[in-house]
Amino acid sequence: MTKYIIKRLIGMIPTLFIIVTLSFFIVRIAPGGPFDGERALPEAVKRNIEAKYHMDETLLMQYGRYMFDVVRGDLGPSYKYKDYDVNTLIGVSLPNSIVLGSFAMVVALIFGISLGTLAAVKQNTILDYFPMILASFGLSIPLFVFAPLLQQIFCMWLGWFPTTGWFMNNNAPLRTAVLPTIALSFAYYADIARLTRSSMVETLRSDYIRTARAKGMKNSTIVFKHAMKGAMLPVVSYLGPAFAGILTGSIVVEQVFLVPGLGKFFVQSSFNRDYTLIVGVVIVYSAILIIMNFIVDIVYAFLDPRISYK
Amino acid sequence: MAIFKKKEIAKNEFDQVIVGTSLTKEAWKRLKKNRLAVVGGVIVIIYAIIALCADLLPIYPYDEAITVHRNLRPSLTKTAGDLMLEQEMKNMFFQAWRQGRLELSDQEDAQIEAWVKASKTNDVWDLVYARGMEAIEDGSFEWNSSEQSRIDRMLNQIATETQITVNRVSVQYEGQTRNIEAMDYEELRDLYASLLGVETDVLEESLYNEVRSSVGNEVRANDSTLSGDDLEAAIDMEMNALGEAGIHDRASTNVIGYIEQLALRGANSDVQALIDSGSIELPYEGTFDLSNGLHVELEVSLMHQRRYICGTDYLGRDLLSRIIYGSQISIAIGIVGTVTSIFIGILVGALAGYLGGKVDYYLMRFVDIMYGLPYMLLVIICMAIFGRNIINLFFALALVSWLTIARMVRGQIMSLKNQEYVEAARSMGASTMHIIFRHMIPNSLSIIIVYSTIRIPAFIMQESFLSFLGLGVQAPYASWGSLIGDAVSSMALYPYKLIIPSIVMVVFLFSMNFFGDGLRDAFDPQSKNQL
Numbered sequence A: 001m002t003k004y005i006i007k008r009l010i011g012m013i014p015t016l017f018i019i020v021t022l023s024f025f026i027v028r029i030a031p032g033g034p035f036d037g038e039r040a041l042p043e044a045v046k047r048n049i050e051a052k053y054h055m056d057e058t059l060l061m062q063y064g065r066y067m068f069d070v071v072r073g074d075l076g077p078s079y080k081y082k083d084y085d086v087n088t089l090i091g092v093s094l095p096n097s098i099v100l101g102s103f104a105m106v107v108a109l110i111f112g113i114s115l116g117t118l119a120a121v122k123q124n125t126i127l128d129y130f131p132m133i134l135a136s137f138g139l140s141i142p143l144f145v146f147a148p149l150l151q152q153i154f155c156m157w158l159g160w161f162p163t164t165g166w167f168m169n170n171n172a173p174l175r176t177a178v179l180p181t182i183a184l185s186f187a188y189y190a191d192i193a194r195l196t197r198s199s200m201v202e203t204l205r206s207d208y209i210r211t212a213r214a215k216g217m218k219n220s221t222i223v224f225k226h227a228m229k230g231a232m233l234p235v236v237s238y239l240g241p242a243f244a245g246i247l248t249g250s251i252v253v254e255q256v257f258l259v260p261g262l263g264k265f266f267v268q269s270s271f272n273r274d275y276t277l278i279v280g281v282v283i284v285y286s287a288i289l290i291i292m293n294f295i296v297d298i299v300y301a302f303l304d305p306r307i308s309y310k
Numbered sequence B: 001m002a003i004f005k006k007k008e009i010a011k012n013e014f015d016q017v018i019v020g021t022s023l024t025k026e027a028w029k030r031l032k033k034n035r036l037a038v039v040g041g042v043i044v045i046i047y048a049i050i051a052l053c054a055d056l057l058p059i060y061p062y063d064e065a066i067t068v069h070r071n072l073r074p075s076l077t078k079t080a081g082d083l084m085l086e087q088e089m090k091n092m093f094f095q096a097w098r099q100g101r102l103e104l105s106d107q108e109d110a111q112i113e114a115w116v117k118a119s120k121t122n123d124v125w126d127l128v129y130a131r132g133m134e135a136i137e138d139g140s141f142e143w144n145s146s147e148q149s150r151i152d153r154m155l156n157q158i159a160t161e162t163q164i165t166v167n168r169v170s171v172q173y174e175g176q177t178r179n180i181e182a183m184d185y186e187e188l189r190d191l192y193a194s195l196l197g198v199e200t201d202v203l204e205e206s207l208y209n210e211v212r213s214s215v216g217n218e219v220r221a222n223d224s225t226l227s228g229d230d231l232e233a234a235i236d237m238e239m240n241a242l243g244e245a246g247i248h249d250r251a252s253t254n255v256i257g258y259i260e261q262l263a264l265r266g267a268n269s270d271v272q273a274l275i276d277s278g279s280i281e282l283p284y285e286g287t288f289d290l291s292n293g294l295h296v297e298l299e300v301s302l303m304h305q306r307r308y309i310c311g312t313d314y315l316g317r318d319l320l321s322r323i324i325y326g327s328q329i330s331i332a333i334g335i336v337g338t339v340t341s342i343f344i345g346i347l348v349g350a351l352a353g354y355l356g357g358k359v360d361y362y363l364m365r366f367v368d369i370m371y372g373l374p375y376m377l378l379v380i381i382c383m384a385i386f387g388r389n390i391i392n393l394f395f396a397l398a399l400v401s402w403l404t405i406a407r408m409v410r411g412q413i414m415s416l417k418n419q420e421y422v423e424a425a426r427s428m429g430a431s432t433m434h435i436i437f438r439h440m441i442p443n444s445l446s447i448i449i450v451y452s453t454i455r456i457p458a459f460i461m462q463e464s465f466l467s468f469l470g471l472g473v474q475a476p477y478a479s480w481g482s483l484i485g486d487a488v489s490s491m492a493l494y495p496y497k498l499i500i501p502s503i504v505m506v507v508f509l510f511s512m513n514f515f516g517d518g519l520r521d522a523f524d525p526q527s528k529n530q531l
Helices: A002-029 A043-052 A059-072 A086-121 A126-140 A143-157 A174-204 A207-214 A219-257 A262-272 A275-303 B002-006 B023-033 B035-052 B080-099 B106-117 B121-137 B145-160 B185-196 B200-222 B228-277 B319-355 B357-372 B375-386 B390-400 B403-416 B420-427 B432-469 B480-488 B495-523 B525-529
Strands: B162-173 B176-179 B284-289 B294-302
Touching: A002 A059, A002 A275, A002 B357, A002 B375, A086 A126, A086 A174, A086 A219, A086 A262, A086 A275, A126 A174, A126 B495, A143 A174, A143 A219, A143 B432, A143 B480, A143 B495, A174 A219, A207 A219, A219 A262, A219 A275, A219 B375, A219 B432, A262 A275, A262 B375, A275 B375, B023 B035, B023 B432, B023 B495, B035 B319, B035 B495, B080 B121, B080 B145, B106 B121, B162 B185, B162 B228, B185 B200, B185 B228, B200 B228, B228 B284, B228 B294, B319 B357, B319 B390, B319 B403, B319 B432, B319 B480, B319 B495, B357 B403, B375 B390, B375 B432, B390 B432, B403 B432, B420 B432, B432 B480, B432 B495, B480 B495
Parallel strands: none
Antiparallel strands: B162 B176, B162 B294, B284 B294
């Protein structure tokens, strides 16, 4: 098992490496550097600026320098937000995004698994149809439709929630987190509930469950102790893509509910062509994604004894 | 002879003709039984027909902005003029209430104060309008003279103002009649220069400056913190990103607009004379030959008689027509993107599956690594850096979405590789390419098509996601995502702008999902329990 974990850890390195390389070169081959347009500057000043940001070196040297900085954990200065470096900007906004993302994931998992299991156990009853109809809504309504609609209905018409604000800043109440979390988790609730239901139905039909029933076990014990472990496998392997989706989805939710998270910086920086900030945000997002995938793999290996650790 | 064979009637139970059913026939039968899927398919087809026939439908142009028709609410019965008048009256009733001329009960006064505090403008307007109209009815309220004259002026405007729409401008150019929209940048520039009587170089420079200043406005709109050198630098970067072709493209659009205006001005006096003489009936369509060689086809209609079933947007453009043209773009990107990703996926998957060995290993490792990338972020970067237009959007999406199809095709090909007919083909000396593209791909095509149907909604969602963020389709074009994105900022005041496009999009995605699921269940019944 330790060997497997180490192997997976080492396997994360090339992916991160490729992401950094790809982002670096996409940004560098883009037409126009960040200081090209400043015609008013005298040649010497411009040279000085370029020297400050090491732009007078060859592309390969710049790449090596950037790689070295990234390994040390320094993502460089922001070209547009002067006096800030990328680390500070990300450090301020990332906690908000992480809290929002984890809330959404937890809500999606709790509701998805419980309602999915309920639907599988009570097949073809109202308790099956209702969660599944809800899930097919979640599948078809895009996040950027759902989030504004929620805001329109619950903030504007009913007035239950404040329209904007985020509970981690300015002492806003905790309920500011409710709508963003619901919006972000809905699509993933849908997927998780459908997956749980189908794999639960499959598992409940299998031989070992029949044996357990024949032994006269309680229904709840069968479902929660015996079937649950096997039925969770597809759900666990779905969590990797779900994390990726929640990361990109949070960009929309942060925009609609004005949550001061990383997504806002990402969209802003791609409009401003703030290259270092773009690459920095992508690296952070990818690192989160890769670490999550890693954890998911380990959990999967724990749950499924058939998987080989070699 | 084969035709007659089918009609043979069985004489007894041992003599029956057994007609084999193909996979497709069987699947078709299963699909027809799935009622949700059939309904979904029908709705998808209706959408496709409407989007395809957008040019033939009797709707207003999607990019025609009438400034006085800004933000009109949707209405089936009232014309634009009625709505404008209604809005004006709402404002005036509110003013009158503020001045104490329009008297309401204490309860209503308190209610309005509460609404004003909660900035529920629409509720306030509706209430004062309803009460105000009642008050006018029973004579307890009268407009004062300035308000009355405003209303009269407006009524007059509504009754007389005409909108002249230029349908087509053509010109005698190098001996043949050409539609100006079909001309390229150089021809347009020369034509416009000769119409104005200026030097080509001078015109070219002023066109360039115009594009630059409009780019500057966009940059400022995106980031209001820029100023001075930073702003200049940002504009330069945008201009570089546009490139010569992009700049010429935008300049051409401008020139076409100018020539149309020129033609309009030229024809205006003739049209006005016709209207004043009362000899024409509105709406009127006609063609005019101008002295400067332009040949213009016009449509004259009463501007305020228009009906906006879905309302108008913040520039006074018809929302219905924007939604229909937006559907065209969204559906087209969904289909074209899927087809491109299928092509790449088939190529990579088939090569990996058939050749096996090292090729397979490296191709699949590459696919694995690509899977690990947060590809939506890469698409956003590409859009930000290489320019925001439809072609880039669609390339960026297609480049990252072939992975699943490549894996699927590889699996299919691997399972077909050892079939007898492939061996037979190989033993007869068929080339690898021939075997792959003539034998194996046609045999796995049905499953590929089914899976790609499922991909279309995802594609549309991604495109709309980018457009929502402002990184996708750019004005004057629209897509579902950009319509929703535009509406979000003003949804408190104009909820219809958000709700109508949302419903249109969600209904399509719903039907597409049901249809795709139905297709998959029909072709591949075993897959029912997968996501």
